[in-house]
Amino acid sequence: MKGFIVSLRPARDEDLIVTLLEEHALRSYYRFYGARHSILQLGYLIDYESEEESRYMPRLRKVSHLGFPWLFRRNRLMLWQQFVRLFEPHLRDTERLDPFYFNLLLDAAHRWEKQNPKRVICEAAHRLLRFEGRLHPPTHCYICEKPLGEEVALMTALLPTHPGCIYGPAIPRSQLQNYFETGKTTWLDDREIDYLYRLILKGL
Incomplete structure (x- = not known):
């Protein structure tokens, strides 16, 4: 599974609640000791598995980062995180999503390197x-x-x-x-x- 991290909320100790914009849903997952993992950052695209046995919420497992070259450019990363942060409140009450939203972020991420990020945001x-x-x-x-x-x-x-x-x-x-x-x-x-x-x- 793949998804963009659109929200991170601290839980108990160093655990995190990670909200992901997936192709067909906005879903929250529990990640034990998530605060220790540098790949769990707002705006990152990750590949992962979901463990559905938990009564509370599904758990995030086997996480890997699918990076973009501009992530190491501080200003571009900051602008990206500001943009991505808008999606969680906008889509929060939607049970099933059209792939449009995931693909919109994916397209923007690919354009982010060579184009002015603010113009990409305006066009998106x-x-x-x-x-x-x-x-x-x-x-x-x-x-x-x-x-x-x-x-x-x-x-x-x-x-x-x-x-x-x-x-x-x-x-x-x-x-x-x-x-x-x-x-x-x-x-x-x-x-x-x-x-x-x-x-x-x-x-x-």
């Missing part, structure tokens, strides 16, 4: 919102429902609004329109990418 968030049917084109304000002008502000989950409705910074609508239509960040400068990135970190 667009794909997720589109897949879930929550992508609102920047035509009408989510707050007042009136047509948007030449400048647009965004709320959490990239909901478009008038800058005056949320007293937030604005992005030219023409550039944002390209992002919403194509899912690509080519037309956005680094300042606008930082703006989107900070919004996405508030929650999917």
Whole structure:
């Protein structure tokens, strides 16, 4: 089995509760002395076996790390962990998952080495919102429902609004329109990418 570690919670002594985003589920496992194992880190992709006999929760066994070359680059790892951390609260109450979520992280992990991680995050968030049917084109304000002008502000989950409705910074609508239509960040400068990135970190 394979899964991305999206949450680590301490249990008794040095044990850990490890939450994994698998291909078809978000599942939590118990790992004895997990705090001693360096391969149990937020964001890591691991291969493992599940021992289902426990009455409490399944146990994690025979764990091995499936690494990516950028993991040794501190800044890229930090950005990756910030991104991956968003998935546990977002998917927590879902019993069975579409493989989309696992594949989204896997695709992002492969792009992380050669592309700007913040742009990868912005494009992945667009794909997720589109897949879930929550992508609102920047035509009408989510707050007042009136047509948007030449400048647009965004709320959490990239909901478009008038800058005056949320007293937030604005992005030219023409550039944002390209992002919403194509899912690509080519037309956005680094300042606008930082703006989107900070919004996405508030929650999917």
